[in-house]
Amino acid sequence: MARKHLLTEAHLHRKQLRRMAVVGISIALVGGLPLAIVGAHSWELSPIATGLIQAIHIMSGIAGGCAYAALFGLLGPVVNRSALAIRALVALGKRSFTFYVFNETMLVLLLSPVALGLGGGLHSTGAAVTAILIWLTAVGLAFLLEKKNMRGPLEVLLRWLLDRNAPKLKQTQA
Known part of the structure; x- marks a missing residue:
């Protein structure tokens, strides 16, 4: 493609x-x-x-x-790129690493038997609703970060980890 x-x-x-x-x-x-x-x-x-x-x-x-x-x-x-829903999804996409980890962490905390264990008492519909609510929360948080012109914390951390180990290029005078 x-x-x-x-x-x-x-x-x-x-x-x-x-x-x-x-x-x-x-x-x-x-x-x-x-x-x-x-x-x-x-x-x-x-x-x-x-x-x-x-x-x-x-x-x-x-x-x-x-x-x-x-x-x-x-x-x-x-698609109308100025629509609120589209802007919110774009904000989520810009911070996909942060919110992938957020979604997985929330699912584990809420549904896993090692944490709150709600998954044992939910049917598949309840689990799906929980996942959708977590995702909608992520969209809202990403949109809030976009409004404040902030990058996702894990994107910042990853960039910092990669940049500090990058070889320094020598500047030459022309």
Whole structure:
């Protein structure tokens, strides 16, 4: 996708992006359906068959990921970039490392049996609602950092760790 500039020049590749989105999402749905049926305890399989279905799920998920990238490539040029929701998502993207760690930490703290252990008492819907609320909190915090023109703390730390070990370039007088 990158070598052919499919996303950076999406207006030139709309037909190919549309095809990639439709085919990739279809593959992901078909590849994920068997595992969903097994997960719902509607289909009992041997461990080997279940492993094979999980492998198919993973492989079809790659097609789905490419499809969603293509879909966002199609949506990018037509989205109102000044909309509040878009600005908030951009703020989250600028601080993705910080908020990836934030999301995972909050999920562990709230749901894990080693912390608060709420996950043991929640059904999948409750766990999903919890994850969505954590994500929405992350979006709000990222937007607040953007308003204050602040980078994510982990982005700052990573930059500091990388920059302090970088070799110093000698300045030459011209």
